[in-house]
Amino acid sequence: MKQWRGQQSALQRRGSSLGAALRQIDSTENHVVDFSERLDCFIREPKDINAFTLANTNILTDIKDLDESIQRELDQLSSFDSESSDLGPSDRSPLTRVVKTHRTSLDKLRQQVRKSEAAARALDRFLMSLRTVEQDISGVQGAPCSDARVLQDCRSKLALIRQSVDSLGDKAPQLDLLLQGARLSVTRDGAPASCLDMVSALVLRLEEADGSLASQQHSVQREQEMRGLGLRRRTLLGELRKVQEAAERHGLKEPTMPAVQQRLRVLSDLEGQLNSQHTELQRLREAHSQGQEGEGNPLEELKTQWEDTQRAVADRQEQCNILLELLKMFQSCRSYLGTTMQKAEQTISEQASYMGKENLQRLIAKVHAIKEDLSGLGTGMEDIRGVCRQLQSHLKKIPDCNETPFEAEADGLVDQWLDVRAQNNTLYYTDL
Incomplete structure (x- = not known):
């Protein structure tokens, strides 16, 4: 009887361990499918950009949550060995192969997720740099100015900003390749776009700003020149009138x-x-x-x-x-x-x-x-x-x-x- 009870107890523990292992495997299988669908959805959805800002502000949070979910699932699989200690070799062997397969799948998913996350975060940083440059351009443009020297200073600042834009232009092709490697597509206001396209748009904005300042500067300089010419003209008129008045006024004291x-x-x-x-x-x-x-x-x-x-x-x-x-x-x-x-x-x-x-x-x-x-x-x-x-x-x-x-x-x-x-x-x- 005692031996029978021992066998019954061992059988119950084996059944319990086997059930827990099977539930874990089943859950992992479901999660792998869910994680794959979420990643595919993340990849398929174009990263639309409006005013150099991601239209979907949850993109980075979503991909981060997916990475953390995969990590938790991997942590769950890591506890399989301790939870399946009551299983015999005949039970453990096939389960171990299944767990290993799921772990491999999760690792691959995690690599893909982190690759996508890295590309998305690089894009976000790039967009932040674009926004900073755009704000700098807007700040330089400011309100209309009537001082030619101030306008020239503004154009000098735009020349410095142009260096930042050129630097972003050098980085843009690399980021486009990174996004392409992560299978992420980018749109701008719904239309397909690239990072280099966005830099080109910023260059155009910069040139328009400089052109506007140059036009203002020319107008101010011309106005100043006209004021200067007007003053010189009036001064010369005054001098000529003095000479004329002196000639007309100077008389003859005696007829000798x-x-x-x-x-x-x-x-x-x-x-x-x-x-x-x-x-x-x-x-x-x-x-x-x-x-x-x-x-x-x-x-x-x-x-x-x-x-x-x-x-x-x-x-x-x-x-x-x-x-x-x-x-x-x-x-x-x-x-x-x-x-x-x-x-x-x-x-x-x-x-x-x-x-x-x-x-x-x-x-x-x-x-x-x-x-x-x-x-x-x-x-x-x-x-x-x-x-x-x-x-x-x-x-x-x-x-x-x-x-x-x-x-x-x-x-x-x-x-x-x-x-x-x-x-x-x-x-x-x-x-x-």
């Missing part, structure tokens, strides 16, 4: 040759100031020819002012030269007339109450000669009066020249000429 010569020197200085601005005028013309500044012709006013200023200086220089010639003519005529009349007056004063015949004859000859000289002064008198009228006419056009005594002086010379002529005629006829 030294005063006219002094006025010519002042006008010559003004002409020098005008000529010194010619280079700036040429530069403004060249700058204007390279690009229009707003509507119309902004240099038209400057051109007109330049011509007006040139005319103002040149006209007054010509006026002074005419005055100098007229003053020389006036002085020459006055000198000649004055000398002739002075000789006549001296001759008249030489008359005495009584003189010898010889002296009388000499006096008569001298008076006769003076009479002819005085008679010939008529044309000279007309000439000097004409010169005086011209002087008067020109002097009236000059500011501050209030004294114009030439006509009065000419009238005085005519009166003196008539008086001396009358005295000389009286003397002539008396002596005869």
Whole structure:
């Protein structure tokens, strides 16, 4: 009886161990099928990307859970030896072969899962780098700026970002191969894509950003240039107006040759100031020819002012030269007339109450000669009066020249000429 009971107990333990082993094997078989389906589902589902972010945010969690589930199943199989100690060799041998087969299947599944997980995590890190670069590009673009130097700094930053993009471009083909090896497909907004495609999209975004900044920079620089040209144009206009006003304002304190010569020197200085601005005028013309500044012709006013200023200086220089010639003519005529009349007056004063015949004859000859000289002064008198009228006419056009005594002086010379002529005629006829 005791032996029978021992056999019964051993048989029960064998049955229990065998049942537990069979249940474990059956469970493992089910799990292997489930794990395979989950992995196939993970592989078949495209990894869709939107805005450089995985559309399914649970992908990494799902594959991690699958790996952990396989590990737990492997741990369960590892306990088979201890749980099947009550089985004999005839029972253990076929069970061990089945467990080994399942362990091999699970190991293969785990390798595939970890390969897929590694590829998925590499993709996630790659996408994070893309997002960082995209944010950097957006940060550099920012709000519109009106400072050319700031815009240039932004473009310099984009050049540095381009280095990061180039680095990602170098890594993209390797990641594409890694994904291909893990049998993972990638889509972007539902369309098939590769990591290299995403880098290309980022390069395009970078180029568009740089193009936009370059356009802003050009506009700002052009605007600054136009403001600078406008300031230079207004400055030159002001200088030209000063020269013109100085030429128009500078008068003649007295109608003399030294005063006219002094006025010519002042006008010559003004002409020098005008000529010194010619280079700036040429530069403004060249700058204007390279690009229009707003509507119309902004240099038209400057051109007109330049011509007006040139005319103002040149006209007054010509006026002074005419005055100098007229003053020389006036002085020459006055000198000649004055000398002739002075000789006549001296001759008249030489008359005495009584003189010898010889002296009388000499006096008569001298008076006769003076009479002819005085008679010939008529044309000279007309000439000097004409010169005086011209002087008067020109002097009236000059500011501050209030004294114009030439006509009065000419009238005085005519009166003196008539008086001396009358005295000389009286003397002539008396002596005869």
